[in-house]
Amino acid sequence: MESTLIITGIIAVLIVVTLVKTICIVPQAEVQVIERLGRFHRVLSGGLNILVPFVDQVRARYNTQEQLIDIPSQQVITSDNVQITIDGVVFLRVNDAEKATYEIKDLHTSISQLAQTTLRSEIGKMELDSTLSSRDEMNQALLSALDAASGGWGAKVTRVEISDISVSANVQQAMELQLQATRERRAIETKAEADKNATIYKAEGDRAQAFMQAEAMERMAEAKKKEAVLLAEAAQQEEILLASGQKQALELITEGLRENPQTGEFILAKERIAAWEGIAASDSQNKIVVPYEAAHLIGSLTLLKDMVGQAQKDKDA
Secondary structure, three states: OHHHHHHHHHHHHHHHHHHHHHEEEEOOOEEEEEEEOOEEEEEEOOEEEEOOOOOEEEEEEEEOOOEEEEEEEEEEEOOOOOEEEEEEEEEEEEOOHHHHHHOOOOHHHHHHHHHHHHHHHHHHOOOHHHHHHOHHHHHHHHHHHHHHHHHHHOEEEEEEEEEEEEEOHHHHHHHHHHHHHHHHHHHHHHHHHHHHHHHHHHHHHHHHHHHHHHHHHHHHHHHHHHHHHHHHHHHHHHHHHHHHHHHHHHHHHHHHHHHOOOHHHHHHHHHHHHHHHHHHHOOOOOOOOOHHHHHHHHHHHHHHHHHHHHHHHHHHO
């Protein structure tokens, strides 16, 4: 009886173990690699799965969520022989559990080591200034290199971030001095540029002023030229009018001489009297009266008197 109970217990235990090994519940966001008799059989996804007990074995389990792998801090040398300390993180997701199991022994360690070597290689191509200011370029270069390698390992690298870049105290001090020198140089360049622009603007202003003065002088010269032309034309008109008046006067004198021969004597007498009036009106003490000229004056007065009397008689008649 006891042996029967023992056998029954053993059978029950075997049944329970068989059921446990037959039913496999896989959590969400997890996959399991199943081997049958030591060879890859299939990949189980989340949910209830049935296995062949004692034949199928779970070889590996992978989380399908995006995972973070830390890149250990390491010292690297830039192309200009400056030693810096750098570290970062890698984000990846397992998308092929079979490859992740059989193509690489330790996926996380391999990704971390590959990231370190790739980082050293990329930093070695860059100068210090580019390293500090070109994180996006380094992140992209690391992403391309790691994604190409991890594709054969059943993983997908989604993002790479350089978290920290630090330099030694001596390099930091040298960088600060360089930055100060750069600022001073920029200040000097800015002042020089301002002085140059001021000189250019002043020269342009002087040129514009000289141009305006030249235009003003040109307009003034043109106005004086026009004024001179107008004065010349006026003088010419005056001379023409004077000549015309003299011509008319000569014509009248000629006509008077033709009608009365004493007209010439009348004109000469009138001019002599006008000349004597000028001499008499002068305050000068140096005046000499020549008898001959006085006789001519008296004759001229007598002639004028006779001509006036004759003209009165002609009028009365």
